[in-house]
Amino acid sequence: MKRLFPALVVAIVATACSKDEASLVGSLGDFYELRHDAVRARLYPSELAIEFVRENFEVPVRVTVSTDPELTIGEYDLAERGDVTGRSDGVDIPRFRGGTLELRRYDGLADTRISGDFNATFETGKDVASLAGQFDTTLVVLDAVEGYDGGGEYPDVRQFK
Numbered sequence: 484m485k486r487l488f489p490a491l492v493v494a495i496v497a498t499a500c501s502k503d504e505a506s507l508v509g510s511l512g513d514f515y516e517l518r519h520d521a522v523r524a525r526l527y528p529s530e531l532a533i534e535f536v537r538e539n540f541e542v543p544v545r546v547t548v549s550t551d552p553e554l555t556i557g558e559y560d561l562a563e564r565g566d567v568t569g570r571s572d573g574v575d576i577p578r579f580r581g582g583t584l585e586l587r588r589y590d591g592l593a594d595t596r597i598s599g600d601f602n603a604t605f606e607t608g609k610d611v612a613s614l615a616g617q618f619d620t621t622l623v624v625l626d627a628v629e630g631y632d633g634g635g636e637y638p639d640v641r642q643f644k
Contacts, residue, residue, distance in 0.1 A: 532547045548584050600616060
């Protein structure tokens with residue numbers, strides 16, 4: 484009982500505090516593990532990413548769409564301006580073929596709700612696998628990614644000699 488208690492408390496707290504909803508279904512799940520524990524939405528300067536995440540931070544499904552031109556509520560062709568990627572239990576998701584993303588609630592502002600759904604197809608040898616998902620979560624806006632966006636200025640390395 485002692486071993487299970489902390490995990491049970493975490494599960495109860497996470498369920499009680501979370502208003503987020505997400506699901507993944509489709510024939511892709513016949514051979515690719517779609518299990519996820521949470522969904523998150525991140526708006527970067529160049530793209531919006533909807534990520535289905537596990538407790539170990541693995542992202543089995545990541546749907547991205549370019550923010551150029553600006554995103555609004557509506558449907559987007561992922562083959563033209565997006566992608567679906569992911570990694571599950573050490574295996575990359577099959578090659579993305581096409582699909583759509585529909586934003587039902589979206590205003591592009593930090594800490595507001597974002598919801599929608601997507602569908603996608605993947606190349607699996609001679610066959611095609613399908614995946615559909617829905618999400619409803621809080622949008623996180625990231626203006627810069629630490630370690631990647633340095634603002635174009637570099638420290639004077641002579642000071643370290």
